[in-house]
Amino acid sequence: MTKNVDHEVEVTAITQVADTVKRFRLVPVDGKTLPIFSGGSHAVVTMRGTDAGGAPVLYRNPYSLMSSPNDPSYYEISVLKVLNSRGGSHFMHDRVKVGDRLSLSNPVNLFPVEHLGRKHIFIAGGIGITPFMAMMDGLAAQGGPFELHYGFRSRTHGAYWRDLQDRYGEARVKLYCEGEGQMIDADQLLEHQPLGTNLYICGPGAMIAFFTDKARQAGWPVENIHSEQFLAPPSGKPFLVKLKKSKIEFMVGEHQSILEAIEAHDIDANFLCRGGACGQCETAVCGMDGEIQHNDHYLTDDEKQSGKKIMICVSRFKGGELVLDL
């Protein structure tokens, strides 16, 4: 029911902030302002271009908003150039120039600061630093207590570490450069935190699993552990999808999600997080000749087994054909 309204923005600055990270400053066109957002929010950026053969391509990726939540005159996002990119991050790095226009969804927050928390500990790995930048900006303005523990591969690889320490001080910003052998001491970190402390982890899946596990084993309740992972939809063998209502059929490519394939055919499907977590893209399955590969964190085990629902932003299919109620 909720459609994804786009804001038209212009890229007014591109800054190389680390080896493979570029920051983009996005300003609304037509003199409008962008919505104020809460730290931890992301927006889905729509990139339109042409591929090598001149055919139009559409990329849609969610990026955390790292700029100050209270300044609606611009947004900033940071994009990591991913090695095995499905196209989006390479497009941003190699094709987007200052002056280009992009579309942005409204900000959506699936990783908010817990209002009832007494203290907030942020653990960032690599590009996972981005949501925390806005969250810390918001907390600092309110005087809320926080600590950042930021791990990165090398000083040139990690983005913003110097800015963050300059801004918030060494007491609140702890840096761990892997290349220099510095590692977060999880046990010590988790041992003596006051009741009401919340832990937030953003980074690679293994890092999230590691700290979540450590926190649980230190007796932290799951309610105090939060994480966000930037998951690209998994790849897999191409398969055939039929849309019952739209009366079309097409192949979903190896590095393309069902949602992306639908969008490539100019059909407007519902989405929000594009990462299998929020439920917005839930689609009814009319029929299938094969097996659904559920890659989401949203459907219950029963729902997954029933084969009647699929989260089209991340899940795939193996077999003859998948018929969807779209």
Place this chain on the structure above:
Amino acid sequence: MLVSGIKSRPVYQGLEVDPYARRHLFALGGEGALALLERPELKDAEFRAKAEILYAADGSTHATALQAAGAAGYWQAPSIPTLLTRLHVMLSTAHMGLRLYTAGTEGFIGQVMKVGTDAGVNFHSIRTEHRGSLARRMSCVHCKGITENVTTSPFVCSHCGLTLLVRDHYSRRLGAFQGVCINAEVPAEIPPVEELYK
């Protein structure tokens, strides 16, 4: 298990022990002692070494058994308010890794949870078990006064004297059910007093 079907009432899941907790803090009232005494974990020395008990006997006879259970700490409160005061102070210096458990009447549980959430403990992380009387703590919607141990409907508010209907609407924040004047429309029309919540 308490009667389900009252949507605003929490589900008291039982005193399931968190195997990872560094400290287990039990706030027990009355028959709630049995909720811990019946736990299989109590046989485990390692568990007992991390367990602390605050107990308000509130008319029950389990103090001796509870004290003899061998927990690392045991303190008997002379009353529920004094137990809550002690709990508040203990939580104010506690660390993450402490798991809070509470068992007893619904009113007792509600008050303990209030102390816990005020200290920053996430409401969902507190393990609860109902034991003992179904008597209700009642909040009078008119004067906001709390009347303890209500077993009948209607009942008389102990503060403002209005005759109140016991509604099946519960506030965790107050740890009490809602009482609404039962004879506002026609003062003479008072349904007979029924003992419903023993």
Place this chain on the structure above:
Amino acid sequence: MSIAFKKETFRDDFTFRNSPAAIRRFPFPFAEDSYMYAVNIEPHVSGKTGSVFEHPIDVDEHYVGEMEDRAKVLAEDPLRCQALPHMMPAQWDLLELLMESKAKSYPDVFSLTKDGDKWHWVNKALGIDDKFTFGDTSTLPYEPMEYVTRQSQGDFCILDQRDNNLWMDAGMVTTQADWSLDFDIGMNFMEWHGPVPLAHQLGVFERALKFMLNLQHGHPVRRFNWTMTINPRLDTSPENYHKWGPDRTTVTPENVGEKVHLRVELQSFFRLPRSNAIVFPIRCYLISMQELVTIPKWGRRFHRVLKGLHPDLADYKGLTRYRPTVVEWLSQYDDGAPTSPGWDPE
């Protein structure tokens, strides 16, 4: 567009009346001849000019009278306006939403000028002209939610979103249909809806909650609720039940037209930007039976709806005592002719 604000009361002598224009724009909530709960949520988009949907926040001829009544309710019972400590950012979000909306929709009554965080708010209808610093509570005579809702019709509940649920952690509630903010504050979505009969079995609340959790900024939604009130009394709180409860016994066949009112709540839901909370305005509209039947379609339809209403619903809405008398009175306006679908007058 200027509004002629009326001088009227919602208690004691009950001088409240709807003008003919107010009757015609009344949000009659029944699209069919019968009523049952549904997740009847629709996008809160701008509707017909002059209708209650034209603007996101509707201001009508009863504005001044309602605000005066609110001030009286709060003087008698300050517990009607409460906010838990962590809701301050949400309070400021709400102030911004209501001020910007009203200034945009009704520029001859409200104006808002900003110079960075220095804001200047003028409310001509209530004779208010205040300068304050956005974000600094000490520059306002009340906390932001109380300040702006003392100048906005209807009740307001601010719902904090956390733990995959919504929590009623702040509100200004003086025109409610029989629920207590002081009791319900701090409850989550399922808990505060606890007393509503039948709806839980229908799964209405599960679906509604899932939908609300994904509510997006810039895409408000709305739905309607209804009940009935004897005399045009806005404050039908449980706290004051002993004051208005007896009114239910005073309905006679002769006074139905004047005393019995249909009470409709236009409920909307807006995502708030800084706090990520949801504000839930509950705007209350009253119409007496004699005003209602001046629209023939509504007279017919409401007779049928009320007659066929499930007894549990009638009970929960407090209609049981006087329902037969009202149904009987309405029957004279129902000639059995078919009514068109939808709510607009024919």
